[in-house]
Amino acid sequence: xxxxxxxxxxxxxxxxxxxxxxxxxxxxxxxxxxxxxxxxxxxxxxxxxxxxxxxxxxxxxxxxxxxxxxxxxxxxxxxxxxxxxxxxxxxxxxxxxxxxxxxxxxxxxxxxxxxxxxxxxxxxxxxxxxxxxxxxxxxxxxxxxxxxxxxxxxxxxxxxxxxxxxxxxxxxxxxxxxxxxxxxxxxxxxxxxxxxxxxxxxxxxxxxxxxxxxxxxxxxxxxxxxxxxxxxxxxxxxxxxxxxxxxxxxxxxxxxxxxxxxxxxxxxxxxxxxxxxxxxxxxxxxxx
Numbered sequence: 001x002x003x004x005x006x007x008x009x010x011x012x013x014x015x016x017x018x019x020x021x022x023x024x025x026x027x028x029x030x031x032x033x034x035x036x037x038x039x040x041x042x043x044x045x046x047x048x049x050x051x052x053x054x055x056x057x058x059x060x061x062x063x064x065x066x067x068x069x070x071x072x073x074x075x076x077x078x079x080x081x082x083x084x085x086x087x088x089x090x091x092x093x094x095x096x097x098x099x100x101x102x103x104x105x106x107x108x109x110x111x112x113x114x115x116x117x118x119x120x121x122x123x124x125x126x127x128x129x130x131x132x133x134x135x136x137x138x139x140x141x142x143x144x145x146x147x148x149x150x151x152x153x154x155x156x157x158x159x160x161x162x163x164x165x166x167x168x169x170x171x172x173x174x175x176x177x178x179x180x181x182x183x184x185x186x187x188x189x190x191x192x193x194x195x196x197x198x199x200x201x202x203x204x205x206x207x208x209x210x211x212x213x214x215x216x217x218x219x220x221x222x223x224x225x226x227x228x229x230x231x232x233x234x235x236x237x238x239x240x241x242x243x244x245x246x247x248x249x250x251x252x253x254x255x256x257x258x259x260x261x262x263x264x265x266x267x268x269x270x271x272x273x274x275x276x277x278x279x280x281x282x283x284x285x286x287x288x
Contacts, residue, residue: 001013001014001022002014002015002096002099002104004101004102004103004104004124004126005101005102005126006101006102006126006128007027008026008027008126008128008129008130008281009024009025009026009027009035009126009127009129009130009131009281010023010024010025010027010032011023011024011025011124011126011131012024013104013106013124014049015093015094015095015096015106016093016094017044017045017046017049018046018049018052018053018089018090018091018092018093018094019052019053019089019090019094019106019108019122020046020049020050020051020052020053020090021036021049021050021051021052021124021153022038022049022050023036023038023050024036024050024051024131024279026130026222026281028221028222028283029221029283030221033220033221033222034050034156034220035130035155035222035224035279035281036050036051036153036154036155036279037050037154037155037156037157037243037244038050038154038244039154039244040243040244046090046091047090050153050154051151051152051153051154052086052089052090052152053087053089053090053120053122053135053149053150053151053152054086054087054089054090054148054149054150054151054152054248054250055087055088055089055118055120055135055137055147055148055149055150056087056088056089056116056118056137056145056147056148056149057075057084057086057087057147057148057149057252057257057264058086058087058148058149058150058152058233058235058248058250058251058252058254059085059086059150059205059235059248059250059254059255060081060083060084060085060176060177060178060254060255061075061083061084061085061255061257062083062178062255062256062257062258063257064076064077064083064084065257065258066116066146066147066257066258066264067146067257067258067259067264068144068145068146068258068259068264068266069259071143071144071146073115073116073145073146074115075115078091081177082176083176083177083178086152087148087149088114089108089120089122089135090152092108092111094106094107094108094122095107095108095109097121102125102126103123103124103125103126104123104124105121105122105123105124106121106122106123107119107120107121107122108120108121108122109140110140116141116145116147117139117140117141117145118137118138118139118140118145118147119137119138119139119140120135120136120137120138121134121135121136121138122134122135123135123136127278127280129280129281129282130224130278130279130280130281131278131279132276132277132278132279133151133276133277133278133279134274134275134276134277135149135150135151135274135275135276136272136273136274137149137267137272137273137274138270138271138272139267139268139269139270139271139272141269142269143269144266144267144268144269145266145267146257146258146259146263146264146265146266146267147264147265147267147273148250148251148252148257148263148264148265149231149250149251149273149275150231150233150235150248150249150250150251150275151228151231151248151249151250151275151277152246152248153226153246153247153248153277153279154244154245154246155215155224155244155245155246155247156217156220156243156244157197157238157242157243157244157245158217158219158220158243159196159219160196160216160217160218160219161196161197161215161216161217161219161245162194162195162196162215162216163191163194163195163196163197163213163214163215163216163247164191164192164193164194164195164213164214164215164216165191165192165206165209165210165212165213165214165234165247166191166192166209166210166212167185167191167206167207167208167209167210167234168184168185168206168207168208168209169182169183169184169185169206169207169208170182170183170184170185170186170189170204170205170206171183171204171205171206171207171253171254171255172204173202173203173204177203178254178255179204179205179253179254179255179256182207182253182262185206189204191213194214194216197238197245198238199240200240201238201239201240202236202237202238202239203235203236203237204235204236205233205234205235205236205253205254206233206234206235206236207232207233207253207262208232209228209231209232209233209234209249211227211228211229211231211232211249212225212226212227212228213225213226213234213247214226215247216284218284221283221284222281222282222283222284223281223282223284224279224280224281224282225278225279225280225282226247226249226277226278226279227277227278227280228249228275228276228277228278229275229276229277230251230273230274230275230276231249231250231251231275231276231277232251233249233250233251233252233253233254233262234247234248234249234250235247235248235250235254236248249275249277250275251264251265251273251275252264252265
């Protein structure tokens with residue numbers, strides 16, 4: 001495990017667990033408070049971490065295929081679910097390329113067994129108010145590849161937690177945890193004004209996302225702003241029995257694993273694509 005820190009935040013990463021972030025805390029007057037939330041009780045897998053990476057696709061691969069035109073790349077289920085989930089980045093061992101007290105670069109080179117020749121780079125930089133994360137995919141083979149990427153952070157869910165973000169479309173969950181299509185955002189699922197999370201299962205994607213989300217945590221004494229670049233979709237995952245929830249910035253809609261406006265991107269030989277996410281903490285009045 002690798003620990004990064006400054007006088008405002010501290011963060012722990014495990015390259016051996018898919019470069020997962022195990023802990024991210026803000027240092028405030030009352031001590032350290034969680035910005036990201038690992039599973040409780042804790043587990044050893046990346047899905048139990050506070051954040052993991054999604055690449056070369058995010059969430060579920062429809063039909064266990066990635067497609068670019070007539071070119072189809074089959075992908076194998078990698079959990080106990082029938083569809084491949086979140087790509088390979090979160091289940092591989094990464095290597096350290098550069099490290100300081102408040103910065104880290106990790107790298108994942110393609111394995112011989114990989115059907116997609118991609119080199120991945122994960123950058124973390126702590127700031128005075130939080131942390132900046134960057135993920136880059138670069139082709140190392142000869143063919144055009146359909147690719148996607150994203151971040152899967154979990155946040156503390158408390159009774160007073162509110163969420164706000166703007167998006168143009170909703171993709172409600174259908175059979176097999178895949179979206180059943182695109183529709184205008186209905187009032188009950190609209191987060192343009194801050195609102196608490198619903199007391200029911202949610203596993204749905206928003207497209208046309210503005211790239212910004214605000215999470216107010218009065219019980220923890222702060223407001224968190226998420227800002228993303230190169231990631232136009234936002235996945236919301238929340239269940240009433242889980243003390244954390246996920247807002248996942250990603251480059252494509254869940255299940256849209258063919259190249260297209262809402263789907264994967266075509267990456268030419270030697271080309272690269274990147275996505276970035278910043279998490280900034282503002283101290284607020286209240287407990288903590």
